[in-house]
Amino acid sequence: MSLKPDGTYKADIAVYDFSNDDQVVIKTAPIDDLDISEYLARFTFTYSCTSTVTYTSSFNEDCTCQYIEILDVQTNCTYSYHNVPEVIDAGDSGGGGGWNTTVWTSGGGGSGTGSSSGGDDNNDDEVVTSPLTQNHIDKLTAQTKDSLIKARIEQMQSDVNSVATEQGSEFRKLENGPPNYSEYVVPSFNTDFEWTDFPLAVPNSEVRVHLHHNGTNNEGGKLATVFSMEDIVKTVGFYKEKSVANLGNLMKAGGNISNILVSRRGLYALRVNDTQKALDFYDAMTDPSLKNSEGQTFQEFVLKSFEREVIKKTQLQCGSCTEEQEEALFELNFTNFFKTLDSGLSLFVSLSTDFNGDFIWVFLTN
Numbered sequence: 001m002s003l004k005p006d007g008t009y010k011a012d013i014a015v016y017d018f019s020n021d022d023q024v025v026i027k028t029a030p031i032d033d034l035d036i037s038e039y040l041a042r043f044t045f046t047y048s049c050t051s052t053v054t055y056t057s058s059f060n061e062d063c064t065c066q067y068i069e070i071l072d073v074q075t076n077c078t079y080s081y082h083n084v085p086e087v088i089d090a091g092d093s094g095g096g097g098g099w100n101t102t103v104w105t106s107g108g109g110g111s112g113t114g115s116s117s118g119g120d121d122n123n124d125d126e127v128v129t130s131p132l133t134q135n136h137i138d139k140l141t142a143q144t145k146d147s148l149i150k151a152r153i154e155q156m157q158s159d160v161n162s163v164a165t166e167q168g169s170e171f172r173k174l175e176n177g178p179p180n181y182s183e184y185v186v187p188s189f190n191t192d193f194e195w196t197d198f199p200l201a202v203p204n205s206e207v208r209v210h211l212h213h214n215g216t217n218n219e220g221g222k223l224a225t226v227f228s229m230e231d232i233v234k235t236v237g238f239y240k241e242k243s244v245a246n247l248g249n250l251m252k253a254g255g256n257i258s259n260i261l262v263s264r265r266g267l268y269a270l271r272v273n274d275t276q277k278a279l280d281f282y283d284a285m286t287d288p289s290l291k292n293s294e295g296q297t298f299q300e301f302v303l304k305s306f307e308r309e310v311i312k313k314t315q316l317q318c319g320s321c322t323e324e325q326e327e328a329l330f331e332l333n334f335t336n337f338f339k340t341l342d343s344g345l346s347l348f349v350s351l352s353t354d355f356n357g358d359f360i361w362v363f364l365t366n
Contacts, residue, residue, distance in 0.1 A: 133363045136271050136346060139256055143207050144267075144350075144359045146171075148181050153359075156211040156262040164215035166223075168196035171207040173256075181206070193217055198234070201241035206256055208238060212263040225265035225327050226334045227347075229306045235259040235270045235345060236282040243279075265327055267350040267359060273366055277344030302341070309337045339365045 054072040143149055152169050159167065168186035190197040194217075196210045210231075212223040227235075242255055261268040272278050284290055284298045291297055296304070314330045321329065338347055346366050350359040 132273070133346070136273070137348065137361050137363060140258055140269055140271065140348060140361050141358065143171075143256075143258055144260070144361075146180050148179060148183055149207060149209065150358075152183065152209055153260070153262055153267065156209065159213070160211065160262065160264050161214045163211070163213045165193055166191045166196045166211055166213065168198060168208065168210040170198055170205055171209070172202065172204045173206045174204070186210075194223055194228075195230070198238070201238055201245055203242070203245045205238070205242055205245070207258045207260065209260045209262065212261060214264045223263070224330060224334070225263040226268055226331050227259075227261055227270065229303055231259065231261065232270065232338075232341070232343060232345065233282065233285050236272075236278045236285075236343060239272050239275070239278050240282050265331070265351070269348040269350075269361065270345045271348065272344055273346040274344040277342060279344070281341070281343040306337060310334050335364055 053070060055070045144153060149171055152171075156167055165188070168191060170184045170186070171181040172184065174180060174182060184199070186196055186198060193215070198208060198210075212225060214222065216222055238259060239255070239257055242257060246255070255272075257272060259270045285302065286299070288297055292301060310330065310333045313333050314326065317333075318326045318329050335347065347364040348361050349364050350361045352360050354360055
């Protein structure tokens, strides 16, 4: 408040809005001397906000000053999430697909891009989230807004630091809801420190949720805050099981299935963006006869690549990191590795909620 030449007082009101963008940047915990600008760009969005301040103003004779009481502040923002896709060089000449020392391609792609002709929304000219990707976000948002699913996610979030085994639930779509889903809770004897054994999918299976807790094993190890390689394989397996349960109907966009992970860092989700790629990837991962010139099966190749490009790479880059920094770097390396798999899946993350407490989902990569 300042005194004006005419003897009255001027008050400047500043309204600060702690945006979801700020929360994402803080929770990402960037690592000192490590360029993660490209990684952070995948979380960013543009927004325009209008704030309306309701207040009363009166002259106070006791202090000869203007007294202002703020009654209410309403801020409305329009968000536009940005997708920063990247074309991955698969070293493929196009056509039949295959795998080399770094990348698997399932075929159908153009020269050197590893892309597919079916259902892939990873367009290098794209800036704002594509309609297909936004459709996945809308469906994922609707699923996690459902009271039954949301309650289970929140329960797992509250348990993340107090349990030492994974937890899992499968939600099955009901035709004549509400309720919209029934829940199958994976019994404790089908869970362990680092795995959850879901049953075979049934025709109306739609959402699976499982927990990566914050406990430690006998060697002091912890679960990753992102999906494991086994989780990725189980997701395409989930899709194939549901396809079989529906008599081979591939169901557009993966039949709306979602595999959601709850961890101490946030929520992650996998959804099918290319049905044929997903089936090809699952078949390759489970085919013991598919070997490279070194005699490695595709599964062995992928698991060793994951260990090298994600686990060991993070350890080498992060000698004296804090736990939060190591988790952020692990997620960065995981995201980059995920892009090379060409698995037919899309990866999403939610590190915050909106004003209604609903999860805000952001597309990471295909």
